[in-house]
Amino acid sequence: MNSIVRGLVERTALRGWIEKNRNLFLVRRRMVEELPARYRRKFYGTWVLSHMGVRRRYLGAKAGELSPLTIKVSPTMRCNLKCAGCFAGNYSSASDMPVGTIESIIEQAREIGIPSVGILGGEPLLFPPLLDLLARYTDVGFYIATNGTLVTRDVVSRLKSLPHVITAFSVDGFEEINDRFRGRGVFRRIVAAMKLMKEARIAFGFSTTVHRENMSEVVSGRYLDFMIDKGCLFGAFLPYVPVGSEPAFDLVCSEGEVKEYYRELDSLTAERAILVLKEGYSDGTFLNSGCGAGHTLHITSGGDVEPCNGIQFHKDNINAKRLLDIFMSPYFCDIRGLHPKDRRECLVVARPEAVLEVVRKHGAEETHSGAIAHLSSYIAAAGVTETHIGDPDLATKGPGVTI
Numbered sequence: 103m104n105s106i107v108r109g110l111v112e113r114t115a116l117r118g119w120i121e122k123n124r125n126l127f128l129v130r131r132r133m134v135e136e137l138p139a140r141y142r143r144k145f146y147g148t149w150v151l152s153h154m155g156v157r158r159r160y161l162g163a164k165a166g167e168l169s170p171l172t173i174k175v176s177p178t179m180r181c182n183l184k185c186a187g188c189f190a191g192n193y194s195s196a197s198d199m200p201v202g203t204i205e206s207i208i209e210q211a212r213e214i215g216i217p218s219v220g221i222l223g224g225e226p227l228l229f230p231p232l233l234d235l236l237a238r239y240t241d242v243g244f245y246i247a248t249n250g251t252l253v254t255r256d257v258v259s260r261l262k263s264l265p266h267v268i269t270a271f272s273v274d275g276f277e278e279i280n281d282r283f284r285g286r287g288v289f290r291r292i293v294a295a296m297k298l299m300k301e302a303r304i305a306f307g308f309s310t311t312v313h314r315e316n317m318s319e320v321v322s323g324r325y326l327d328f329m330i331d332k333g334c335l336f337g338a339f340l341p342y343v344p345v346g347s348e349p350a351f352d353l354v355c356s357e358g359e360v361k362e363y364y365r366e367l368d369s370l371t372a373e374r375a376i377l378v379l380k381e382g383y384s385d386g387t388f389l390n391s392g393c394g395a396g397h398t399l400h401i402t403s404g405g406d407v408e409p410c411n412g413i414q415f416h417k418d419n420i421n422a423k424r425l426l427d428i429f430m431s432p433y434f435c436d437i438r439g440l441h442p443k444d445r446r447e448c449l450v451v452a453r454p455e456a457v458l459e460v461v462r463k464h465g466a467e468e469t470h471s472g473a474i475a476h477l478s479s480y481i482a483a484a485g486v487t488e489t490h491i492g493d494p495d496l497a498t499k500g501p502g503v504t505i
Contacts, residue, residue: 125372125376129377144240169214170394171218172220176199178198180198183225186284187283190222190224197403199401199403217242233257246269250272259302265305270307272308274310274311275325299333307377308334313353314359321363337376338378338380341381344476345476395437396441405422412448413457415468432464440453454481458478458481
């Protein structure tokens with residue numbers, strides 16, 4: 103009898119999960135219809151099986167400390183655009199990362215069970231050896247965050263031979279608002295690049311930074327339908343973080359606004375054939391891991407290792423210390439500890455004063471000049487009272503800082 107009841111409960115739970123995530127099956131149908139079978143099989147092996155925990159490993163002595171799902175690497179900080187609010191706008195673009203360093207990072211990531219590596223920048227396609235390099239690691243998933251302006255037929259032809267590499271186009275809305283932030287004519291060049299990708303029948307998506315000027319436009323059925331029509335299989339929505347070039351504090355969405363547009367996205371995607379990844383705040387739903395600070399990392403072209411590309415302070419350099427040792431370092435452990443147990447919200451937006459205190463505690467250095475000033479200015483603009491290591495109040499604001 104117990105087995106019968108258990109079976110009914112399990113089937114009911116499964117039915118509920120399927121109903122709640124129905125759009126996953128709609129996306130799978132699209133993939134069957136739109137992607138060639140051979141390409142699709144390799145894509146599944148890299149991006150589905152590996153991210154279901156096949157390769158991830160437990161790290162260190164702390165029970166439950168899994169290797170990151172992904173890390174981010176910027177092989178170059180050079181870019182052909184000057185987008186307002188770009189997180190990378192103040193990094194040095196003097197030199198690119200040596201190919202040997204990138205190879206070492208990828209190989210170390212494989213060793214500790216990290217299934218994918220994000221390629222950021224700058225503009226990654228300005229790094230000439232990029233695609234040849236990624237072609238050598240077919241058991242690792244790579245996603246390239248591109249502004250789309252350098253995606254040519256030759257680039258698309260090469261990407262078609264690399265099913266383990268997916269591309270996300272950075273776009274901030276429809277033409278008027280996108281070009282206001284990214285430059286005149288950029289939106290049409292992105293759309294033209296998407297057309298080439300769709301015609302080639304390869305997997306790609308988009309990435310949109312959400313702020314108060316574009317929120318009503320991009321969190322809409324019209325925007326998602328447009329992206330589906332252009333061929334996007336997935337889309338990532340990231341809350342604007344006031345770092346990098348010309349940070350605009352008035353563009354930052356409140357936690358309440360982010361939660362509201364998350365709920366709206368859930369409603370909008372329920373019957374649409376597109377995967378939507380909601381980043382920055384965790385609401386407990388599928389495909390939403392929340393803020394990744396400390397649970398992942400970002401390596402600049404100079405080798406400096408940050409807890410994320412929004413916390414632009416480093417303690418170590420990948421050329422001097424191994425990836426695992428950096429990830430398990432006291433600095434990274436304290437950053438991870440700032441996340442409350444019941445949610446993972448963007449630390450720069452939600453707890454900037456705590457981030458600053460961890461930076462000070464460990465003597466972490468600015469990855470670019472002005473990072474401390476930007477974070478301090480945001481704390482002042484947000485009306486946050488700074489707490490200090492040794493202040494008992496800090497212990498009530500979230501676990502992880504050693505007091």
